[in-house]
Amino acid sequence: MDLDSLLAQVQRADLLRFATAGSVDDGKSTLIGRLLADAQGLYDDQLAAVRTASTRNGQVEIDWALVTDGLKAEREQRITIDVAYRHFSTPRRRFIIADTPGHEQYTRNMATGSSTADLAVILVDASQGVLTQSKRHGFIASQLGIPHLVVAVNKMDLVDWSEDTFCRLREAYLTWSAKLRCPDITFIPVSALLGDNVARRSEHMPWYDGPTLLGHLESVPLVGTGNLIDFRFPVQYVSRPNAEFRGYCGTVASGVVRLDEEVVVLPSGRWSRVARIIGPQGDVDHAFWPQAVTLCLADEIDIARGDMIVRAGNLPWTAREVEAICVWMDEAPLRVAQPYLVKHTTRSVKAEVSEVTYRIDPNALHRQPAGTLGLNEIGRVRLHLHQPILCDEYSRNRATGSFILVDPTTNGTVAAGMVIDRLHVAGGGAARNITRHRGRVTPGERAALLGQEPATLWLTGLSGSGKSTVAYALEEELVALGYTCMVLDGDNLRHGLCRDLGFSPADRAENIRRLAEVAKLFCDAGLIVITAFISPYRADRDSAREIIGADRFLEAYVDAPLAECERRDPKGLYAKARSGEIPGFTGISAPYEAPEQPALHLDSGSRDVPSLVAETLGELRRRGVIDAGRRAAPGA
Amino acid sequence: MLVEPLRLSTLDQLEAESIHILREVAAEFERPVMLYSVGKDSSVMLRLAQKAFAPGRVPFPLLHVDTGLKFPEMLAFRDRVCAEAGVELRVYRHEEAIAGGANPYDLGTVRCCAQLKTQALLNALAAGGYDAAFGGARREEERSRAKERVYSFRDRFGQWDPRNQRPELWNLYNGRVGQGESIRVFPLSNWTELDIWLYIHREQIEVVPLYFAAERPVVRRAGQLIPVYADTRLLPGEQPEPVVCRCRTLGCHPCTGVVESTADTLEAIVAEMMAAKQSERTTRVIDHDQDASMEQKKREGYF
Structure with a gap:
């Protein structure tokens, strides 16, 4: 030859x-x-x-x-x-x-x-x-x-x-x-x-x-172990050789990406478009698993190692609690509630094992109750992560469903983990035996019928900062422009759907979970949703983002100084909080965790409502939620 | 290159895997360095590093441990190629041992290697404070290398403990080290010698001319053809003769055998590799100087 x-x-x-x-x-x-x-x-x-x-x-x-x-x-x-x-x-x-x-x-x-x-x-x-x-x-x-x-x-x-x-x-x-x-x-x-x-x-x-x-x-037919459906690109290395070039290096963990495609960066939820794909042989118009490439995006967004670039409409879970099958590999047995490091894709986060659900006997394939796992034992565990990871089920996606556990004191690799389930934000147990049914009408078709991109604008801020005022003013503007939208107001929902809940951190979390599920349903129905909840805890807002979907969740911080909110005190609540009549009041006797990277930062302390509404409409337009050119207002 | 839609050829898979490893190290370590031995594997590794970070520069220096006994052609090639690639080259020579006259003739290969290569490497790594060092070793080369992880943990003394290696799953590499400890990283772990040449051929990578066949003076010694240089010590009865030959591996010239070959182009070398009956390490005198010699050298800190 x-x-x-x-x-x-x-x-x-x-x-x-x-x-x-x-x-x-x-x-x-x-x-x-x-x-x-x-x-x-x-x-x-x-x-x-x-x-x-x-x-x-x-x-x-x-x-x-x-x-x-x-x-x-x-x-x-x-x-x-x-x-x-x-x-x-x-x-x-x-x-x-x-x-x-x-x-x-x-x-x-x-x-x-x-x-x-x-x-x-x-x-x-x-x-x-x-x-x-x-x-x-x-x-x-x-x-x-x-x-x-x-x-x-x-x-x-x-x-x-x-x-x-x-x-x-x-x-x-x-x-x-x-x-x-x-x-x-x-x-x-x-x-x-x-x-x-x-x-x-x-x-x-x-x-x-x-x-x-x-x-x-x-x-034997080579089916491959990769997934060519769900695009996942964990950012491995940010390349900034000069002021003109900003590239995100990484290996396509799964799926395919094409030039000009709209992508979402997680966990920030920011949108952009793929401007360039550079492969080992130079510029290409698409890339797929397991290629090592560099992506350039159309917009300047703050992206770091550990972030994940995915396609809009196909997102991994943003998970702080995961259930996984673990193979224990260390001489020292698993220690529940002790610190470990999880290395998952290009992200390393602190974590604890909150529970060993069971151990599996490989001989009989029986599940045995277990408090720990020893060397070479295999079992199901529940992990609590200090920062979220962006994952899929291992059976669907090896690259985003696998992780290792590292012992931070010995630096040894102590376990291999395979994600098996998503834990629901609250409870979770009851949902496990329920199968989801899917209709044949997709959310995209519903949205197309309404001629708009469904999204949830999540307003967060202190009581009295102006969330409800902004929300209703914005709703009026949107309706005038011909869009279908809905305001969810915290106080109103507490009269009905959430009337059984109080203001403890656990009740606040459940309150936000319910509201997020409602917002998700409205989004699925094709609506633009504006929420006006104090939602003081970052973790709760992250959960809401996860439930609604990061690609259609816009966080807006309605920011007025506490003193100004207290001066306004439209409902007289601050006075009651100061006197001790209302315990656990945000800003007075309970914390408010301001968003770190909101999509919108509305300065409601010094600006008037019409200018805040105009700024918000501009942002919605920029993100393609509404598009002045696409659709004329009714009667116009 | 696409073999069929959405399927990578083996060579492209290997390339992607290597680039992933190079980037992972650049992202996670404070002071990585790439061991550059001037040979074919190093040439491929350098090209992969350039691809991994293009259009940026390679974000770590190259380190060459020069024993003073390398083929003279290698040094000229090294300096030129590194300058052209725009990478920082650091050269370390164990001057004390070289001044002391260390050579394989008087010390024997085991002690010579220990001083000029292993100790020199450990000195160079310690002096640079490197926490990760890339090497071009391949698992296919030798049976103890077949046991290596991609990330190979080394203790404070640069030693390898083959019986207690960190589990390494999927492409999740654990690069955590304590003070003074380090990781040797092998981005070419899954490449074979043939892959290396196929890649050099595909990418048209320049390699040291010693890899191409030419007539060179050699002596026959213990089953090997040893090339003769000005400082080669001839044993009694040895007479240099001209032989058309080429190097299959490069190292120190007194301990590197050449093979009889007429392959003087990349195409000819690839064709020769496809028909090879002998492993490349047969031409490395030092691999045969004691039982489990590679494992022993690796335990002591060699690559």
Whole structure:
């Protein structure tokens, strides 16, 4: 073959990353050595070194395990301690093997090797049956969402190539794994020692008509572990080489982004447009998972590492509470309510485990109550994060559903986590058994009918700062312009929907949650919503943003000095608060946390209402919520 | 290049993964440095760094540990390429050992490497206060390297503990270190020698001319072809002979074998790689000087 055809062949050959696992002495290293040798994945000098070493150990047969056991301690103890990565290729495919240890003590290394795999090969010794460790590995592989599983039933030579034995093992494994999420399981009877059904079809097992292991590895469809639907771009590095250029470097964690597309930056919720996409070969018009690119946006927005650029209308969760399956990897057991660091995409945040919900026994796949997780144990935990992360469910999106836990005192990586559920802001328990129904009319269609972009303008500020005044004046203007909108006023809703609630922080949080859910419904109906709630806590406003959707949530800070609000005191409440008649009054006996980066900052202390309304209309226009040019006022 | 819509070729996947690692380190560490050995892997790593930060400059310096025994062609190439790339080059020489006459002939390869490479590297890293150092090592090269993480933790003495490595999942790298500790980072972990040459070919990256076949004076020594320079010490009975050959790896010239080859273009080298029967490390004398020698060197602080 000439060079051009060879290059074309190499270019076409796709890459399969697979992990091998199994119990100690199932013959895993032997299998890999055999696979490498038979697929011509070993150089002559490497083969010669293995032959020499085998002879030194006094053996006649070649000891294939010497190929992969790269550490002296491994060769001495004849076990695999840590993952070894091996490469080989055939004309059809390139392979990277992560050879992972079988010993229970090194389960964490098995998880390390499997986390990037497209396929896992789990070995079972035909003469031993399915051991706990093989189940543990199958379980971890399923939790990690590896799309293909191969159960290689090894040492068939020791059971007289018995079809019966093979079938019994297969049934046993399938019975056990019925409760797991394993999309694709293939069983192959092999003898790694003799090479049967590894790369070469076995003459001893005419009853088996499936593929050899190598044949299967070469032909299994590569579905990939990435998600090409939901665009997520965690900003990794901000590039500002000169005053003219501001680029956001990162790897497309999932989905596709195209030039000129509207995007939302989280957590700020600011909008912009993709102005440039720079790939490794220069400017491109689109980028997709897993490309490493640099994005430039049309607007100057403050964006830092850890922020996420996503597409409007397809947002991840902004979560402070997450539920996750954790594989515990540290000698020291999990400590509930103690500080850890979560590294998730390019964001590192402080966190505590608030609860270990249960531990899973990999053998019986039972859930056991647990107060903690020890080394190599797997369980479900609830995490409380000090700052939100922008995540998806792991089963939908590996890149935004995975995280590691780091112990801030030892700096060690203590756990791997996979997000499984979103916790609702309050309670949450009741919602779990309820399925959402979706109609076929989309919010976009409702909005199109009304000819407007639904949004919620969330006014926050002290009592007496002018929120309600601004809200109603703005509503009048919008209606005059022909838009359909609705004001939600805090006081009014407390007479009805929220009349059971008081003013404690917990009640205030529940109050805001209900109001946010109402605003969300109105937005879904296509309306422009203006809310006028004190909403003093940043966390509550963040929750509201999460419920309503960051892409249609505009936070406006109605800012008048406390002294001015107290002077106005339209309802006489400040006087009562000062006298102690009203406890927990915002600004007097309860805190007000001003927004850090509001979309709008309305100075209601010194400016009149018409100018505040004009400024707000300008901002709504700028963001495309309303568009003076698109639609004439009725009767105009 | 797209093989089919929304699918990256293997080489493009490797490129993307490496750029991700380079950026992650630049974002998370205070004082990263890139070990630049002037070889083919370093040339690829430098090109990837330029791509990762374009149109900006590479935001960390390059560090070359010069043993004084490197091929003379390497030094001229190094200075020119770094100047053209606009990167800051720092060179460290263990002057005390070099002045003391350290060489593989008198000390033996094990002690020579320990002084001129391992100790020199540790001195250079300590002097620079670097908390992260990129290396161009690939897992495919050697069996103890096959055990490396992408982020390889080193203690205050630069030592590797292969039995107690941090778990490393997905592409979430844990770069937290204490005072004096550091991380060795291997952005090319998943590349093979063939990938390196395919990439050099695709990107038309300039490499040291020693990689191309030419007639050079060599001596045959213990199964190796050792190139002869002015300071090469000839053993009794050795007679330099001209051989058409090329380097498959670059290191110190007394300990680097050449291979007989007529591959004098990138295309010819790629074709030769596709048919290779011997691993590249066969030409490194130092890899064979004791059992588990690479693992031992790595434990002591070598790359």
